[in-house]
Amino acid sequence: MDETSALPPHDPEQTPIYHTVVRFLGALAVLNLGGIIALAILGRPIPDILVALGSGSLGALAGVLVPNPGGQNR
Template sequence: MQNLATPPTPLQTDVLLYRIVVSCLGAAMLIALIGAIALVVIDKETPDVLVAIGSAAIGALAGLLAPSPVRG
């Protein structure tokens, strides 16, 4: 009988790729946060695109770092 298990995905086998993606998303989140704070300090309005980029980076990080559900 042949083992028909699915091969591992690159996310499971390539640790460097995973770290690069998490680092880039974290950097985007921090840059958006620092930019928004800097704009508030100098009494400027925070652009919606800056908020959208920060929110998307946080959501992507949450999706990558959350444990996947186990199918039974």
């Protein structure tokens, strides 16, 4: 029998890098939203790159948090 077949299945959601990525993307989205609100209050134009950064961080966060189709880990 192979040594790796005796190991329990690995859950990627329990790794420190997973939690770090989720925290980083969440913080980026919140800071981005705060920057957009601050610029809007000051009456300054909101750069397109700021909107793109926020959209990208939210999309990446959704991609990380949504479970794999079929419930299997890749």
